[in-house]
Amino acid sequence: MPILVMKFGGTSVANLDRIRRAAKRVGVEVAKGYDVIVIVSAMSGKTNELVGWVGETSPLYDAREYDAVVSSGENVTAGLMALTLQEMDIPARSWQGWQVPVMTTSAHSQARIEDIPPANIKAKFAEGMKVAVVAGFQGVSPEGRITTLGRGGSDTTAVAFAAAFDAERCDIYTDVDGVYTTDPRICDKARKLDRISFEEMLELASLGAKVLQTRSVELAMRYKVKLRVLSSFEEQSDTAGTLVCDEEEIMESNVVAGVAYSRDEAKLTLVSVADRPGIAATIFTALGDAGVNVDMIVQNIGEDGRTDMTFSCPTDQVMRAETAIAEARKENVLNFEELIADKDVAKISVVGIGMRSHTGVAAQMFRVLSAEGINIKIITTSEIKISVLIDRKYMELAVQALHDAFDLDKAG
Amino acid sequence: MPILVMKFGGTSVANLDRIRRAAKRVGVEVAKGYDVIVIVSAMSGKTNELVGWVGETSPLYDAREYDAVVSSGENVTAGLMALTLQEMDIPARSWQGWQVPVMTTSAHSQARIEDIPPANIKAKFAEGMKVAVVAGFQGVSPEGRITTLGRGGSDTTAVAFAAAFDAERCDIYTDVDGVYTTDPRICDKARKLDRISFEEMLELASLGAKVLQTRSVELAMRYKVKLRVLSSFEEQSDTAGTLVCDEEEIMESNVVAGVAYSRDEAKLTLVSVADRPGIAATIFTALGDAGVNVDMIVQNIGEDGRTDMTFSCPTDQVMRAETAIAEARKENVLNFEELIADKDVAKISVVGIGMRSHTGVAAQMFRVLSAEGINIKIITTSEIKISVLIDRKYMELAVQALHDAFDLDKAG
Numbered sequence: 134m135p136i137l138v139m140k141f142g143g144t145s146v147a148n149l150d151r152i153r154r155a156a157k158r159v160g161v162e163v164a165k166g167y168d169v170i171v172i173v174s175a176m177s178g179k180t181n182e183l184v185g186w187v188g189e190t191s192p193l194y195d196a197r198e199y200d201a202v203v204s205s206g207e208n209v210t211a212g213l214m215a216l217t218l219q220e221m222d223i224p225a226r227s228w229q230g231w232q233v234p235v236m237t238t239s240a241h242s243q244a245r246i247e248d249i250p251p252a253n254i255k256a257k258f259a260e261g262m263k264v265a266v267v268a269g270f271q272g273v274s275p276e277g278r279i280t281t282l283g284r285g286g287s288d289t290t291a292v293a294f295a296a297a298f299d300a301e302r303c304d305i306y307t308d309v310d311g312v313y314t315t316d317p318r319i320c321d322k323a324r325k326l327d328r329i330s331f332e333e334m335l336e337l338a339s340l341g342a343k344v345l346q347t348r349s350v351e352l353a354m355r356y357k358v359k360l361r362v363l364s365s366f367e368e369q370s371d372t373a374g375t376l377v378c379d380e381e382e383i384m385e386s387n388v389v390a391g392v393a394y395s396r397d398e399a400k401l402t403l404v405s406v407a408d409r410p411g412i413a414a415t416i417f418t419a420l421g422d423a424g425v426n427v428d429m430i431v432q433n434i435g436e437d438g439r440t441d442m443t444f445s446c447p448t449d450q451v452m453r454a455e456t457a458i459a460e461a462r463k464e465n466v467l468n469f470e471e472l473i474a475d476k477d478v479a480k481i482s483v484v485g486i487g488m489r490s491h492t493g494v495a496a497q498m499f500r501v502l503s504a505e506g507i508n509i510k511i512i513t514t515s516e517i518k519i520s521v522l523i524d525r526k527y528m529e530l531a532v533q534a535l536h537d538a539f540d541l542d543k544a545g
Numbered sequence: 546m547p548i549l550v551m552k553f554g555g556t557s558v559a560n561l562d563r564i565r566r567a568a569k570r571v572g573v574e575v576a577k578g579y580d581v582i583v584i585v586s587a588m589s590g591k592t593n594e595l596v597g598w599v600g601e602t603s604p605l606y607d608a609r610e611y612d613a614v615v616s617s618g619e620n621v622t623a624g625l626m627a628l629t630l631q632e633m634d635i636p637a638r639s640w641q642g643w644q645v646p647v648m649t650t651s652a653h654s655q656a657r658i659e660d661i662p663p664a665n666i667k668a669k670f671a672e673g674m675k676v677a678v679v680a681g682f683q684g685v686s687p688e689g690r691i692t693t694l695g696r697g698g699s700d701t702t703a704v705a706f707a708a709a710f711d712a713e714r715c716d717i718y719t720d721v722d723g724v725y726t727t728d729p730r731i732c733d734k735a736r737k738l739d740r741i742s743f744e745e746m747l748e749l750a751s752l753g754a755k756v757l758q759t760r761s762v763e764l765a766m767r768y769k770v771k772l773r774v775l776s777s778f779e780e781q782s783d784t785a786g787t788l789v790c791d792e793e794e795i796m797e798s799n800v801v802a803g804v805a806y807s808r809d810e811a812k813l814t815l816v817s818v819a820d821r822p823g824i825a826a827t828i829f830t831a832l833g834d835a836g837v838n839v840d841m842i843v844q845n846i847g848e849d850g851r852t853d854m855t856f857s858c859p860t861d862q863v864m865r866a867e868t869a870i871a872e873a874r875k876e877n878v879l880n881f882e883e884l885i886a887d888k889d890v891a892k893i894s895v896v897g898i899g900m901r902s903h904t905g906v907a908a909q910m911f912r913v914l915s916a917e918g919i920n921i922k923i924i925t926t927s928e929i930k931i932s933v934l935i936d937r938k939y940m941e942l943a944v945q946a947l948h949d950a951f952d953l954d955k956a957g
Contacts, residue, residue, distance in 0.1 A: 149601055183621065189561055191628040198631070201639050202624035205617040209595065212614035216603040219610070227613050231643065232689060277644060 134258065137167040138303040140269065140291035143177035145306050145365035146210050149217075155306065155365055156217040159264055163223055168258045170298060172269040172291040173214055175206025196241035200271070200281045204230070207268035207287070215266045225264035226257065230271035230279065235290070237272035237280045244272055244280035246289065249297035267294065288349035296356035303353070303360050304374075305345065310364035311375035312337065312344055314541035315392040319529045322542040326390065327372070330380035333390045334360075336484040336518045345377070353377065380486050388487030388494060389539040392532050395480045398428060399448045400510060400522055403458065405470035408440040415466055416442060416458070423457035425450045428480075429511040429522060443511060445522055448476055478510065479528040482520040483535055495519050501538040507531055546670065549579040550715040552681065552703035555589035557718050557777035558622050561629075567718065567777055568629040571676055575635055580670045582710060584681040584703040585626055587618025608653035612683070612693045616642070619680035619699070627678045637676035640666065642683035642691065647702070649684035649692045656684055656692035658701065661709035679706065700761035708768035715765070715772050716786075717757065722776035723787035724749065724756055726953035727804040731941045734954040738802065739784070742792035745802045746772075748896040748930045757789070765789065792898050800899030800906060801951040804944050807892045810840060811860045812922060812934055815870065817882035820852040827878055828854060828870070835869035837862045840892075841923040841934060855923060857934055860888055890922065891940040894932040895947055907931050913950045919943055 139162065141155045155171075162169050174180075183203045187194050211227035218225035233253060237244035254265045269287030272280045282289050288305060295303035310325060312334065317323040329337075331354035338347045344362055353360045363374025376382075406412060413432065420427055425446050433441040446454055451474050461467040488494050495512075498519055502509060507530065511522040523531055536542065551574065553567045567583075574581050586592075595615045599606050623639035630637035645665060649656035666677045681699030684692045694701050700717060707715035722737060724746065729735040741749075743766035750759045756774055765772045775786025788794075818824060825844065832839055837858050845853040858866055863886050873879040900906050907924075910931055914921060919942065923934040935943055948954065 149598060152602070186561060186621075186625055187628060190564070190625050191632045194628055195631055195638075198624045198628045198639055201627075201641070202621050205620045208617045208620075209598075209614050212610045213598055213602050215613075216599060216606055216610045219607055220603050226607075227610055229613070229691075279641075 134166060134168040136170060136298045136300045137162050138170045138172065138291050138295040138298070138300045139306065140172040140287060140304065141174065141306045141365060142287065143174040144308045146173055146214070147177040149213070152210070152213055152217050156214060156221060158306065158365065159218060160221055160223055163263050169264045170254070170294050170300070171214060171264055171266045172287055172294060173207060173210040173266060174269055174287045176210055179206035197278050200241050200279050204271040204279050204281055207270050211266045211268040218264050218266070223264055224262045225266055226262060227266045227268070228254065229268050231273035233267065235272035237274060237282070239274040239276060239280070241280055243283040244274065246272060246282070246293045249293055251298050285346035288346040289352060292349045292352045292358050292360065295358040296352065300358070303358050305360065305362045306365035307344065307362060308364065308366065309344060310367055310373070311362050314390070315532055315536050316394070320533050320536050322536055324542050326375050328376045328378060328383045329390055330383055330486050331377060332380065332486055332517055333484050334377045336482070337391055337393050350377065386487060387485060387539065387541065388491045389483045389485040389541065391484050392535045392541065393482045393484060394528055394532055396525065396528070397448050398445045398478060398480045398522065399451045400443060400445050400475040400478045401451065401454055402473045403442040403469045404473060405439045406442050407468040408438050413442070415461065419457045419461045420454055423453050425454045425457060429513045429520065431511045445511060451476065477525045478522050479525040480520055480522050481528065481531045481535065482518055483539065484518045486517050488517050497538065498535060501534050502531060505530055505534050546578060546580040548582065548710045548712045549574050550582045550584065550703050550707040550710070550712045551718065552584040552699060552716065553586065553718045553777060554699065554720070555586040556720045558585055558626070559589040561625070564622070564625055564629050568626060568633060570718065570777065571630060572633055572635060575675050581676045582666070582706050582712070583626060583676055583678045584699055584706060585619060585622040585678060586681050586699045588622055591618035609690050612653050612691050616680070616683040616691050616693055619682050623678045623680040630676050630678070635676055636674045637678055638669065638674060639678045639680070641680050643685035645679065647684035649686060651686040651688060651692070653692055655695040656686065658684060658694070658705045661705055663710050697758035700758040701764060704761045704764045704770050704772065707770040708764065712770070715770050717772065717774045718777035719756065719774060720776065720778065721756060722779055722785070723774050726802070727944055727948050728806065732945050732948050734948055736954050738787050740788045740790060740795045741802055742795055742898050743789060744792065744898055744929055745896050746789045748894070749803055749805050762789065798899060799897060799951065799953065800903045801895045801897040801953065803896050804947045804953065805894045805896060806940055806944055808937065808940070809860050810857045810890060810892045810934065811863045812855060812857050812887040812890045813863065813866055814885045815854040815881045816885060817851045818854050819880040820850050825854070827873065831869045831873045832866055835865050837866045837869060841925045841932065843923045857892070857923060863888065889937045890934050891937040892932055892934050893940065893943045893947065894930055895951065896930045898929050900929050909950065910947060913946050914943060917942055917946050
């Protein structure tokens with residue numbers, strides 16, 4: 134039998150009614166002849182409740198106990214889903230991570246899956262079981278303790294199972310019906326993509342499009358797992374949602390696949406830094422040591438042996454960055470006039486594998502923003518992405534203008 | 546190090562504050578030099594929530610999935626308790642049933658513990674761990690699936706651990722401060738017992754004194770585990786609560802240890818049954834096959850070849866009993882005039898190992914009830930117990946009169 138992996142997130146299994154709805158979707162695939170592996174999250178809200186209790190009990194908690202507590206939500210859903218399927222006369226049983234076993238590293242709360250031996254579940258399929266319901270997000274360490282994979286880990290569980298069982302496809306059921314050219318909430322011309330390449334999805338995922346966990350996309354790319362994102366709240370056809378796949382499987386596409394944005398980036402400028410060799414290394418070593426994730430960097434050409442150094446980092450790390458810079462100044466390894474933090478910025482990115490073979494995308498992006506009177510503060514580029522930092526008040530305007538300019542409302 | 550087992554029920558771990566309170570009690574015992582095994586229930590209400598979800602999903606549920614779902618509540622408490630102890634600088638970790646492992650039969654939802662190999666936990670004690678927090682009520686089957694021990698199973702878990710680890714004592718923390726001579730809610734002279742024998746506790750437990758699970762008392766008696774029942778809501782000394790122990794350890798005691806009652810018993814009378822050999826067997830085989838737990842039985846001497854047969858059973862089984870009797874009549878294996886059910890009755894029992902050597906307890910009991918004008922409907926006796934069925938309206942009066950007559954307000 135061909136194997137299909139289906140993953141249902143927290144909102145898709147939020148209560149018994151929704152579990153029944155999800156189970157019906159599973160039934161449709163079983164009727165087509167698939168052996169199905171269902172990966173479930175905790176009922177929405179449950180994991181937050183458990184995380185809250187752990188934090189209240191012990192602010193600097195033992196991650197092993199955190200994992201033991203927090204993993205219980207998925208176990209409940211797995212059992213309830215198996216029971217629901219049985220009520221529909223579909224042979225099903227639940228599996229907790231240690232029962233499969235989902236073997237992970239010992240890095241509690243952020244463990245990585247090392248192996249998923251398929252023998253136990255395959256033996257049950259051979260005996261006539263049609264659906265294995267697996268608690269997502271969890272595994273077991275070499276020491277026999279329960280581990281979790283970090284927030285959103287159920288996506289990763291699903292892709293890892295698809296790889297381990299050589300599944301035909303991995304369907305991720307969520308509360309949106311696919312991956313869009315941009316956020317429909319700020320651009321009403323946003324269009325659902327039928328297909329998107331792993332590389333593009335990775336850029337979009339890490340840029341703030343919260344549809345899929347970055348790690349799950351990486352894993353899918355490495356093992357060539359066909360990943361489909363679709364809504365659990367709509368009737369589905371075989372071509373519903375968005376297929377995330379190898380770029381070879383995408384016949385034709387726009388040069389730009391999507392426009393992403395992020396509000397969570399702040400800009401910091403060190404004004405009039407004494408410009409001497411190694412000064413950039415000094416600044417970014419200090420920030421790195423303090424755990425600040427620096428994203429974009431730009432250095433203005435200096436005069437009189439002084440320069441301005443501008444960088445961006447997540448908004449919630451600004452205070453940490455300021456402290457690290459102040460420390461470095463106190464220790465006399467850094468000499469500057471002032472540090473200016475600007476949280477009123479946003480990052481806009483255009484992403485597309487077509488950029489590899491098409492020149493002029495950056496120039497067009499800058500022209501579009503300029504025509505709208507939007508000033509660009511920092512620019513970074515990768516092979517398939519161009520990102521700019523702008524004033525936050527222009528964020529929506531920039532997204533809409535770029536979406537129009539690159540014809541994203543029309544299929545490629 | 547001597548080992549102590551401490552069990553905390555659902556109300557004793559109902560929220561984070563109560564878990565902290567329980568952890569403090571554990572800390573007191575650790576300070577005395579014990580290695581402690583803590584058995585925890587689910588936070589009160591949690592198991593009912595999970596059981597409700599299972600029932601709503603699947604009325605005739607797969608008990609294996611029921612166990613997988615329902616066991617999760619204890620896992621949460623175990624992790625939170627371990628974290629709380631760690632916050633108090635007490636080296637602790639949690640164990641789920643399969644991690645110990647608590648090996649059980651495959652009788653899901655009512656599994657029996659077969660073995661608890663102590664090696665894993667003992668190795669951790671040897672490494673300096675002071676407290677092993679174990680999720681109660683659960684185990685793992687030979688097939689590697691999660692089992693549960695049935696309602697109240699955490700008491701059984703606690704006693705089984707005390708036996709497996711040769712613990713000095715097994716302390717059961719609950720919401721009452723011990724075992725009483727009778728229910729203080731209906732008799733204000735009720736007195737807490739310092740000690741009670743296993744045999745007496747067994748009779749009281751099965752008679753409706755809901756302090757301890759019957760199975761846990763049986764297990765404690767078999768393995769000579771000293772069992773102490775005490776309140777988690779009061780400051781405790783070494784002699785607090787009630788010690789359930791071998792009768793040899795009770796120096797002197799009253800002839801009667803306690804008065805128990807049960808409202809859950811109904812009386813059924815088959816009027817004018819055709820009295821022929823084997824008629825009792827016919828009636829009680831039919832009832833047994835229908836799953837009716839018959840408790841007391843009395844047969845009136847008949848005239849004209851006919852007799853009256855009276856028996857008692859739990860109130861919620863009356864309808865089942867009536868159906869079984871009606872079936873037998875239809876099949877012509879039973880011939881009687883009418884079946885009268887009386888749910889307005891109560892069972893009153895006096896229990897005490899002293900009865901073995903003291904005669905006249907039954908006579909005194911009947912005199913006391915007669916003096917109060919209370920009519921006795923059925924009588925049964927065992928070596929250490931006398932039970933009578935009376936009109937329910939006299940229940941409180943009977944308990945109070947017997948408590949007085951046997952001097953239960955005074956220590957033996």
